[in-house]
Amino acid sequence: xxxxxxxxxxxxxxxxxxxxxxxxxxxxxxxxxxxxxxxxxxxxxxxxxxxxxxxxxxxxxxxxxxxxxxxxxxxxxxxxxxxxxxxxxxxxxxxxxxxxxxxxxxxxxxxxxxxxxxxxxxxxxxxxxxxxxxxxxxxxxxxxxxxxxxxxxxxxxxxxxxxxxxxxxxxxxxxxxxxxxxxxxxxxxxxxxxxxxxxxxxxxxxxxxxxxxxxxxxxxxxxxxxxxxxxxxxxxxxxxxxxxxxxxxxxxxxxxxxxxxxxxxxxxxxxxxxxxxxxxxxxxxxxxxxxxxxxxxxxxxxxxxxxxxxxxxxxxxxxxxxxxxxxxxxxxxxxxxxxxxxxxxxxxxxxxxxxxxxxxxxxxxxxxxxxxxxxxxxxxxxxxxxxxxxxxxxxxxxxxxxxxxxxxxxxxxxxxxxxxxxxxxxxxxxxxxxxxxxxxxxxxxxxxxxxxxxxxxxxxxxxxxxxxxxxxxxxxxxxxxxxxxxxxxxxxxxxxxxxxxxxxxxxxxxxxxxxxxxxxxxxxxxxxxxxxxxxxxxxxxxxxxxxxxxxxxxxxxxxxxxxxxxxxxxxxxxxxxxxxxxxxxxxxxxxxxxxxxxxxxxxxxxxxxxxxxxxxxxxxxxxxxxxxxxxxxxxxxxxxxxxxxxxxxxxxxxxxxxxxxxxxxxxxxxxxxxxxxxxxxxxxxxxxxxxxxxxxxxxxxxxxxxxxxxxxxxxxxxxxxxxxxxxxxxxxxxxxxxxxxxxxxxxxxxxxxxxxxxxxxxxxxxxxxxxxxxxxxxxxxxxxxxxxxxx
Numbered sequence: 001x002x003x004x005x006x007x008x009x010x011x012x013x014x015x016x017x018x019x020x021x022x023x024x025x026x027x028x029x030x031x032x033x034x035x036x037x038x039x040x041x042x043x044x045x046x047x048x049x050x051x052x053x054x055x056x057x058x059x060x061x062x063x064x065x066x067x068x069x070x071x072x073x074x075x076x077x078x079x080x081x082x083x084x085x086x087x088x089x090x091x092x093x094x095x096x097x098x099x100x101x102x103x104x105x106x107x108x109x110x111x112x113x114x115x116x117x118x119x120x121x122x123x124x125x126x127x128x129x130x131x132x133x134x135x136x137x138x139x140x141x142x143x144x145x146x147x148x149x150x151x152x153x154x155x156x157x158x159x160x161x162x163x164x165x166x167x168x169x170x171x172x173x174x175x176x177x178x179x180x181x182x183x184x185x186x187x188x189x190x191x192x193x194x195x196x197x198x199x200x201x202x203x204x205x206x207x208x209x210x211x212x213x214x215x216x217x218x219x220x221x222x223x224x225x226x227x228x229x230x231x232x233x234x235x236x237x238x239x240x241x242x243x244x245x246x247x248x249x250x251x252x253x254x255x256x257x258x259x260x261x262x263x264x265x266x267x268x269x270x271x272x273x274x275x276x277x278x279x280x281x282x283x284x285x286x287x288x289x290x291x292x293x294x295x296x297x298x299x300x301x302x303x304x305x306x307x308x309x310x311x312x313x314x315x316x317x318x319x320x321x322x323x324x325x326x327x328x329x330x331x332x333x334x335x336x337x338x339x340x341x342x343x344x345x346x347x348x349x350x351x352x353x354x355x356x357x358x359x360x361x362x363x364x365x366x367x368x369x370x371x372x373x374x375x376x377x378x379x380x381x382x383x384x385x386x387x388x389x390x391x392x393x394x395x396x397x398x399x400x401x402x403x404x405x406x407x408x409x410x411x412x413x414x415x416x417x418x419x420x421x422x423x424x425x426x427x428x429x430x431x432x433x434x435x436x437x438x439x440x441x442x443x444x445x446x447x448x449x450x451x452x453x454x455x456x457x458x459x460x461x462x463x464x465x466x467x468x469x470x471x472x473x474x475x476x477x478x479x480x481x482x483x484x485x486x487x488x489x490x491x492x493x494x495x496x497x498x499x500x501x502x503x504x505x506x507x508x509x510x511x512x513x514x515x516x517x518x519x520x521x522x523x524x525x526x527x528x529x530x531x532x533x534x535x536x537x538x539x540x541x542x543x544x545x546x547x548x549x550x551x552x553x554x555x556x557x558x559x560x561x562x563x564x565x566x567x568x569x570x571x572x573x574x575x576x577x578x579x580x581x582x583x584x585x586x587x588x589x590x591x592x593x594x595x596x597x598x599x600x601x602x603x604x605x606x607x608x609x610x611x612x613x614x615x616x617x618x619x620x621x622x623x624x625x626x627x628x629x630x631x632x633x634x635x636x637x638x639x640x641x642x643x644x645x646x647x648x649x650x651x652x653x654x655x656x657x658x659x660x661x662x663x664x665x666x667x668x669x670x671x672x673x674x675x676x677x678x679x680x681x682x683x684x685x686x687x688x689x690x691x692x693x694x695x696x697x698x699x700x701x702x703x704x705x706x707x708x709x710x711x712x713x714x715x716x717x718x719x720x721x722x723x724x725x726x727x728x729x730x731x732x733x734x735x736x737x738x739x740x741x742x743x744x745x746x747x748x749x750x751x752x753x754x755x756x757x758x759x760x761x762x763x764x765x766x767x768x769x770x771x772x773x774x775x776x777x778x779x780x781x782x783x784x785x786x787x788x789x790x791x
Contacts (some may be wrong), residue, residue: 018074018093021083022049029083038095039076040067053078053089062096062374073100112458123198123219125156131176143198143221144332145190161187168200170429175215179204195225245320247339253277256336257294260528265320265343267313278339283309283317302326307344309440318345344778361435363413364420372434372442376495377448383488390446390488391454394502395423395461397439398514407475414472415479419465426464427457442499450590451519455528456535458483458517466515480515482506491520525730532610534579535587541571542596548572549604550771553780554623554742554764557756564621564655564785566744566764567605569597570772599639606649608774613649623655623685628662632669636674644680645767651681655706663702671701678703683697689730699737707734711745714765718750731758 009032012019018035022028031044041047046068052063065072075094082088123140127133132153141147146159160168164186175182182202189195202217204315211709241245245262249255255273263269266281273280286309297304305323312318320341327336359371367375376392384391399420404412423433423441432444443461445454465481484506486498501520509518517523541547551565571579589593602624609622644651656677662671663686674684685706686699699707709730713723727743734741743755744767769780 012559016095018091018095020049020051020091020093021088022051022053022091023083023086023088023646026053029088029402035093036138038067038072038093039065041068046240051076051091053091056591060094062100065093072097081481094742099195110302122221125151125202125217125219127176127202127215129214129218131172134214134371140219143196144188144217145193145196157180159188159190161189163187171203175202179212182215185222188219195223197223245341245343247273247278247341249278249337249339250298250421251334251336253337265312265341266310269380272313281310281312283311285309285317294371298324298326308341310341312685318343319346319348347537364435366420366424366441367432367434369434369436371551372432372444373495373499375432376444376498379444380488380493380495380498384493389448389450389451389490389511390444391448391496392486392488392502393443393445393454393458393461393517394484394486394499394506395441395443396482396506396510397441397465398482398510400439400479403479405473407471407473407477411475415469415477418469421462423461426460442502448487449489452531453590454485454487455517455519455532456591458485459532460516482509482514483517484520486520525701531587534584535591535593538571538584538587541573542593542600544574545599546572546574547597548773549601549608551608551622551777552619552764552771553769553777553784554762555759555768557752558760562618562620562781563762564623566623566657566771567600567601567625570771588628592633594627594628595630595634598625598627599634599643600700601625602639603647605645606643606654609653610647610649612640613653615778617778619650619653620781621653621655621683623657625657625687626662627660628665631658631662632665633671636673637680639679640680640682652683654685655685657685657687657708660689661773667701674703699733699739704739706740706742707737709741709743709760711765714743714745714751714755715747717754724754727754728758731755733761735759 012032013034015032019030019032020028020036021030027050028045028047028049031039036042036044036471039049039085051152052061060075060077063074063076073096075096077092077094078089080087080089123143124137125133125136125140126135130699133151133156135146136144136151136156140151144151144156144159146156151159157165157169168184168186171184172182174180182200183206185197185201186200187195187197198219198221199222200217202215205213205216207213239259242259243261245265246259247255248257248264254275258268258270258273262273268280277754280442294304294306303323303325305321307321309317309319309320321344322339322341324337324339326334327338329335359368359374360366363366379390400412400415403415416435418439420433420435423443427433427443427445430446434442434444436442443457445457448454461483462481465479467548468481469477471477483781484502484504486492486505488498488774491501492498505520509516512518517525517528519528548570550568550570552568553562555561556563569581569585571581571584573579585594588597605622605624609620613619626636640654640656643649644654658674663674678684683705684703685708686702686704687708688710689707707730709727713727713730717722717727718724731741740761742762742764743751743760744764746752746755746763746767748767751765752763753765772780
């Protein structure tokens, strides 16, 4: 028996399955080598095994084995029998660990596939070897709109968009016939559902023996991509074809791309712009603060829009309407700036043209009523601040209707245009000429020096209008003009009333015979005409040598000695009428005749002085007045030099009297002129001192020898205490500056006594003598005693 058992053991150890004998308590009574190896227990006999022994079914069962190296699976069969007279079980264990692990892996793989298929963003399908659908995932259904059961086999084809169906089926058939990959773009639309663009891809699936198992593929929804592509194509088309310039920059404002309109508007190519900033096109017309404020707005509101001036490549500056927007990425960071602009040069030109047409007469291009009223109001405001005068002249052309009726409206328009040009040419740049309509014009004269100045301009306009007019038709015509004048502030302080009053005065001029002017005030009309008549007569008087020089003696207060005389101009007509200076000197100053008169008086005085010296009369200093116009608008030094040279009169015997206001108008030039005169040896006196600036500061600037106290301070001495104090102060001031003092207008002994007490040097006035003609002055010198006038 032992030999038989040993042979049996040898046989059992050759079997690959594990064989065990266990009693009813699970104690191992026998184990072959395969069992020991499977269970990984060397001394297993006598050990208890926790093996679920089935006594009721001969069917095998799969059990899990716990062993030191880990879990294992075995297929177990057991049968009861007696082992050495003891009830036991024979157990066969077939190792199925590899199979079980493969099954578990397959289950995991299947679960993973199902999970991935469920969660995949693409549709997944699987087919048999003939290309018939066996499986589709949920996403495939979501995209196609067809349920899985309907998609199986060739049912899926019905979900293809009708226009794409034949092509897709043909491409799929080619794939299944040739086992080549499937790759196609097409559309799904099941029944009347939404259209979805997809990319379908599939490839053949083989087993380990390279036997075809079927096809597995995906569909990717590219509807949004297709839509974006369409939008991008549209955007690109708009970008390139829009008439607005477009510029895209990075976050650092460096240009990345420009469109065709940008290139056409600016003249810069894309290559010339890339990597540069928009400062490349700055015009220089905006200050730095403009750009700082602009970018502050962009940073705050992510947008800015406005008008800006930029410069083209050729240097031309042009206006553009610019819009700048901020572009941010998903993180909220600025990635780009987009600038869109339109060249508004033509718009600006149109606006300016419309603005011009709105404020100008289309026929003559003169300002119209609207612009004239605006300028008039502005001039009134300015005149009120500066306390000056202005005038409004209303013009109505006489006999213009005859021209229209005789030669037609085109000839009339031609004449109106010529009138407008001629009016503009005869007036100052600061004056405004306006056409109100028809044959009515209105003129605004600003900064009027004198009310009668408007009349002089009116006469000049009348003379201009009276000249012959040659029309474009070749016809020569003559017209006249009636002018009404209204003054600010004399006649009104409002624009509307000035126009109305000038219009009223113009109709008065028409009623008085036309081709004349009228002021709104009859008194001013009379005064203006008288002033103009005096101007006319004065010009004739100068030509006819009607001017005379009178001499008023100047005496030394301490000795009563005649030391000189002031030369004063008088106008004596051929009829013997003596016109006082107060009537013609202001007119001469206004018209510029004062320079001609002043130069004549200077030369005549020098001639007379030399004649007296040659006749043996005492040497006297002769004082000649110099006007501000003479000082600043003629070469006074040359006139003096020439007069002295031509007459031989000594320079030290000539004194020039200048007013404070004349010196202060152009201080620096006056200093240079006076220095040059002083260098000739001429004495210089400041006339009418106390009526102007009367400042020690400016007196120190000028090389003056004599200070002359104005008559207005002398008149009320000794009654007016203030005048006495002022006079005393002036004398003291002059003494401080080492200047001689002469008082004018002395008419009483009391006045002379006061001046003597205050140490005044000289005086002149009716107390001693009025101004005398040259012959009478000569007699006065001969008869005058050389002794003190006061004892």
